Structure formats: structure tokens, C-alpha cells
Amino acid sequence: MNTNRLSKTIQQALNDQMTKEAHAAQIYLSYGAWCDSEGYGGTANFLFRHAHEERNHMMKILEYILKRGGKPTVTAIPAPPADPESLHQCFEKVFQHEVDNTTAIYALVKLSFDEQDWATWNFMQWFVKEQTEEETLALDLLDKLKIAGGEKADVDMLYNLDRELKDKPDDATLAQEVTEEKP
Secondary structure, three states, rough: OOOOOOOHHHHHHHHHHHHHHHHHHHHHHHHHHHHHHHOOOOHHHHHHHHHHHHHHHHHHHHHHHHHHOOOOOOOOOOOOOOOOOOOHHHHHHHHHHHHHHHHHHHHHHHHHHHOOOOOEEEEEEHHHHHHHHHHHHHHHHHHHHHHHHHHHHHHHHHHHHHHHOOOOOOOOOHHHHHHHHHO
């Protein structure tokens, strides 16, 4: 008896996304290592925490595939891209990676909608919200660096930004959480 509740296309798309999440963890790990080697220990700490978060996303998908009777497929993870050349470029690459990941999440949501796989569609809504948060965090990094002077930020500004990122919360306030009393 076949107990797999996932179509072949949904199962493959979920497995592909699982690999993307593992790759995202490697990217954050790589950029964190670069930051640390450049003296940005606080930023490295922030990126290392996000590497861990991406691995958790991978595990959520793996577990979902198993709970739906499917077969997770663990494949090779592509190497992360080359090191950034500046903190500004690092933040730009983080943002672009998150946008690319959002695009992949949306494609999976659309596929689950088109196949009327409502369980997967519902499961993926958590990732939609999470990607909104991830993009917001990446935009916040770019905004903070822009205020500090962007590519021309002086060492004092970069030092302060690095110190702030060490303890920065790993989540962002989303628009749907804002009220008049709590903007």
C-alpha cells in the first residue's frame, strides 16, 4: 500500500527546497567566517546564528516529507559563493540570497496550490512568513550600513554596527505585527 501523500513533483520540490536551505546555511556560515577573519566578530556571530536557523528550516522540510509518507533525499550541497569584498557587499549578497530563496518558496506554494495539496500549501505558509522576516532583516542590515556611510563607512561606524549585530535579535518586526500603539 502506498502511504505517500505527496505527489512526485511536490516531493521533488520539497527535496530541492531542503537542499536550498542547507545551501543557505553554508552561505551564512561562509560569510560569517569571512566576517570574523576581517575582524567583524559581532556580525559573524549574527551570521552564524542564521546558519543555524537555515539548518532548522532544512530539518522542518525533511520532517514534513517524512510525516507525509514521502522520502527525503539528501544530496550534495553546492559550495557557497566567493567571499564578499566588503561588509556592504556581504549584506547585499545576503539580501539577494534571501530574495532568491523567497522566489523558490513562492514556486513551491504555487505548485502546492495548483496540485490542490492543501497540507503542503498550509505547511509552506510558515516559510512565506519566515522569508518576509528574512528579507526584512537583510534590508535592515543594508539600511544600517547605508546610514553608517555605505561603502564609505568609517571604522568607527563599522565598529559600532558590528557591536550592535552581536546582540541583534534574530527576528524582525513584520508589518502585520505593527499597531498604532506599537509602531
